[in-house]
Amino acid sequence: MTEHTTSGSRPAGGPRRGTMLAVATVGFAVNFWAWALLSPLAPKLKDALQLSPLQQALLVAVPVIVGSLGRIPVGALTDRFGGRVMFPLVSLATIVPVLYLGLAGQHSLAGLLAGGFFLGIGGTAFAVGVPFVTAWFPPAKRGLAVGIFGMGMGGTAISALTTVKLVGAYGGRTPFLLTAAVLAGYAVLAWLLLRDAPGRTVPAEPLGRRLAATLRLRVTWHASALYAVAFGGYVAFSVYLPAYLKTAYGLTQADAANRMAGFVLLAVLMRPVGGWLSDRIQPARVLAASLVVVGAGAVVQAFTPPLAPLGTVAFLSMAAALGAGSGATFALVALLAPANKVGSVTGVVGAAGGLGGFVPPLLMGSVYGRYGSYALGLALLAVVAAAAVLLTATAVRRSARAVAGPA
Structure with missing residues (x-):
């Protein structure tokens, strides 16, 4: 046994x-x-x-x-x-x-x-x-x-x-x-x-064997990719948003920090909402909708619209979507991961989300330093969100249906 x-x-x-x-x-x-x-x-x-x-x-x-x-x-x-x-x-x-x-x-x-x-x-x-x-x-x-x-x-x-x-x-x-x-x-x-x-x-089983088995599960890789976008995006904005607002809109450090706090608070509050919706309409649907909102918000913000109201709406929409998407990702893990491997899958997916937050700030800083604009970085976020929507609508949805169908 x-x-x-x-x-x-x-x-x-x-x-x-x-x-x-x-x-x-x-x-x-x-x-x-x-x-x-x-x-x-x-x-x-x-x-x-x-x-x-x-x-x-x-x-x-x-x-x-x-x-x-x-x-x-x-x-x-x-x-x-x-x-x-x-x-x-x-x-x-x-x-x-x-x-x-x-x-x-x-x-x-x-x-x-x-x-x-x-x-x-x-x-x-x-x-x-x-x-x-x-x-x-x-x-x-x-x-x-x-x-x-x-x-x-x-x-x-x-x-x-x-x-x-x-x-x-x-x-x-x-x-x-x-x-x-x-x-x-x-x-x-x-x-x-x-x-x-x-x-x-x-x-x-020994730890090494269980980790190897975890890496062979499709849900591990699917959820890792999605969490790197959803939670990674939240981490990236919570780290880089003050600098962005100060540079792009000329806000004071205090004002930028307060707006970042609002972004973080909304994302935190939306995380259980994403989980709750996943219990009712399936995690894949919540993830797809959340990622569409993230992509749309990134496209709008790439044009650096006036902060009031369009820029604020774009950022708050992305905050809500990233929080809901993070909650839906682990609803997906709870649905698809074998009971004796939930911790192992969570570890890998959580690592992907944490590390996913480091690339965007470095990329945004590099893009601004070279082109004097954040537009390309935000456009890349929209492309990544679109790719995640495609993954969710195809492979992830099929996996969820395979589990939910017999039940």
Whole structure:
């Protein structure tokens, strides 16, 4: 036998599902809060250590890259050991680099990069929560449940809103010590409250063999491509939008940052909406509609229309579509991935989404530097969205029908 199932002492009832979902979502938010601690401090650290622009970018990029790639093994480990073990474990492991950065790691670039590397552990919490939540909910409700869990990505906003203010008011160690305390409290809470779903399928194959099998699944590659566009687009805009608005429209840094916050908030709120719609009209349809909106918004914005109202409408439409598309992607994973490989598939797909957010900002900066315009970069986004619509309408739709038809 290559797998077995677990059994629980109580049935997976509705109220208990709600508790599991709430605790998992809090854990996702707390770990993402820790994962994003360095980004708000990057300008201050750049001045203090006289970092070059490349060194500053590397400082911000390292935790994100490690957190994205780390989702692959962590997702596979969650399939094996369950969220009840992995959520506290990831939270406790993240405390180590948080404390290091707060107490000793801010005095050199090498120290920051070492701390940032291990800070990436916090970013792997996403790959713990999706299989954990999926196992607790029936297929008809998984899209909404995973979408609600996905709102935990708002933990990055907690860091953005509090880190610099805490440093200014109480000193450079404060946000790190506070985050470490919250992580420790959550690890205890998770161990006491979380329980893996009764009847959860537990694979017994070696990790390497399971990852190899995961990479042979069509849903892994389809969902990875779609998530690289949907969530990658969200990440790219959340990183680059302030610079774009400041350059293209002459906004102040504060005004651009506030508009970026609105973009992020709308995308976060639309993620569970995308999951909820997927439960009712199939994930492929939601994804196709979302990607059409993204492509249309990119075409409009390529002409740099007046910000009020057309540019604002274009950006907010793209934010809503990217959030809904991100939620629909993991509704698709919950629908098509084998029960004992949801974590492994989530890890690969989550890595693709995280890494997908790095190419567009680099491309947009390069295009503007060469041509003095963002039009080509936005036109390329429209082309990529159109290709993703084609993938969704053909291969993804056929796969979804093959699963939904017999049911």
